[in-house]
Amino acid sequence: MSTEIERRYERLLRLYPKAYLDHRGAEMLGTLLDAADDGRGRPPRREIAALMLGALRARVGAAAGLPVGEAWLSAVRVGALLLLAYGAALSATRAGRVVFSDLLGDGLRLATELGFVGATVALVPALYLAARGRYGWATAIAGVGFAFEQLAQIGPHLYWNIKWAAEEPPLTEGWAQISWHLLEDRLADYKFWPLTLAVLLMLPLLRRRLAVPGTPLWWLLAVPLSVLLLPTDFNATLRWQPFALTAVCLGALAWSFVDARVGLAVAVLPLPLFLQGLGHRYLPSLQGNDYSVSAIIAPAVVTAVLIAAGAVLVRRQARL
Template identity: 35%
Template sequence: MSGDLERRYARVLRLYPAAYRRDRGPELLATLLESAGDSRTSPTSREVSALVLGALRAHAGQERRSVRGSWQSASGVAALMLLVSTIASAPVSVAIDLAAGAPATRWVLQPHLQDLAALPLGVVALVAALRGYYRSAAAAAAAASIVGTAVFWITGKDLQGGWIVYLCVAGLLLPLVREAPRPAGGLLRYLPLVPLLLLTTDQVMLRFSSEAAGTAGAVGTVALCVGVLVWVAVDERAAAAVGLVLLSQFLVKTVVLATFVIQSGGAPLAPSDIGRQMALAALGPALLLAVSVVAVRRQLRL
C-alpha cells in the first residue's frame, strides 16, 4: 500500500519545476510518506491542495524572501509595466490611426509630441531595467520626464501624463539602485506585457467611441485587479506591482487635474465630482497594496 501512496505523491510532485524536484523532491516525498504512515493509500485533499499551491508558487519563482526583497521585486515589475505602457502609447495610437485610414501627415503625430520626444530615453530606460542596470534606467527615466516637460512648455499643448509617469518610474527604480537585485523571474516576468494588451484594446475601442473605450478600460482594469487578488495566494508581488502602477496613475491624474485647474483659472468640475473621481481612483491601489502587505507578512510567518 505504501507503494501506491508513493506513486500518487510522486504524480502530484511532477507539477513542480524539474529543478525543484531534483533539489528537493526526494526530501519532500520522504517527509510526506513519513507523515502519512502505513495505513493510507492516497493523499488527502488538503495535502493535494497544498502541493498544487506549492507547485504554482515554485513556477512563479516564489521562494522564502524578506519583506524588502518582495517589495523590491514588485517595484521593479511596476516600473517595467509603466515603461511598457508609456513607450507603447504613442506608437500604438499612431499605428491604429494609420491603419484606420488617417493620412500619414504631421497632424497624426502632433497630439503625441510629448510622448514621442521622450520615447528614445524611455526605450533606454526599459532596456537598462530589463538588464538589471537600475541606476542607468532611473537616470534615463528622469531624463525622459525632463524632455517631456520641456516639450510641454515649448509647444504650449495640453499636458500629457507621460512625463509624470517617467518620474514615477524613476522613483520606483530608486530602491533597486543600491542593491541591484536580479530582475523578477518566474511568471512575474510576463506581467509587464499586460499593459500593452490593455492599451491596444483601449485604442481600438476609441475608434468606435470614447464611451466604449472608457468602458473597455474600466473592465480591463477591474479584471486585472481581480486576477491579481486571486493570484495573491501564489505570488503576492503581482498584486503589489499592480497596486504601485495604479498608485502612479492616481498621481498622474492628480497632477494633470491640478495643472488644468490652474491653467483654466477654475475647477472644470464641481468639488464633489472631483472628490468622487479621486476617491474611486485611489480605491484600487489602496486595496491592492493593503492586501499585498498582509500577504507578504503572512507568507513570511509560514
C-alpha cells in the same frame, strides 16, 4: 502505510520542476508519508491543493521563502518596469498618430508633437535597460523621454500663449501665472504620472542590486500589452476602460496567492488615475471641474487592496 497513498504523493510531486525534486523531492515525500494517517488511501484535498500551489510557485519562480525586505524590493522593481512600459505605451499611441496621420497625411501641425516620437524612442531602451538591472542608465534615459513627452504635451499651450502675447490686447496674465497653470494641467493629467512614478521607484534600486530573472527582452512585450489593457489614447477608442484595468488588477490579486510580489507591483497602475482625480479636485485652477469623487476613490481602493493583500501574503510566503 499503504503504497497507494505513496504513489499518489509521487504523482503530485512530479508537478514540481526536476531540479527542485532532485534537491528536495525525497525529503518532501518522507515528510508527507510520516504525517499521513495510517490506512489512508489518498491525500487530503487541502494537502493536494497545497502541493499543486507549491508546484506552481516553484515553476514560476515565486517569492516563496524570499525574505520580506527582498520581496518588497523585487515588487518595487517590477512596479517600476510596469510604469515604464505604461509610459512608453502612452507615448507610442500619440507617436503613431503623429507619424501616420500627420507626417504621412495632412502634415505636422506643431513641431513639438515630434516629442511623442522622441519619447517613444527613448523609453523603449530605458525599459530594456531597467529590465537588465541598469537602473542608472534607465533613469537617465527615462528622464529624457519624460522631457520629450512634456514638451509635446505643453507645446500647443505655449504656441497659443506666445501668439496671443504678440497681439492686442496684451496678456492679462503674467508668464509666471501661465506657467503655473500649465504645471497644474500636467499634474491633473494621468499621462504625467507613469514616468514620474517609475523614476521614483527606480531610485531605491540604484543603491541595491537585485538579481535579474528571465530574459529582459520579454519586458518589451509589456508595451503593446499596456496599449491594449491600460488607459491610453488608443484604448479610449475601444472603450475597454475601466473594465480592462479592473481585470488586470483582479488577475494580479488572484495571482498574489501564488506570488505576492505581483499584486504589490500592479498596485501602482491605478495610481495615475488617482493622482489625476486629486489634481482635478484640489488644484486651484481646476476646482471648478465637475470631477466625480468616485473617480478618485475607486483607484485608491484598488491600490490599497492590492497593497494590503500583498503585504499579508508576502509575509506568509516568506515562511514557506
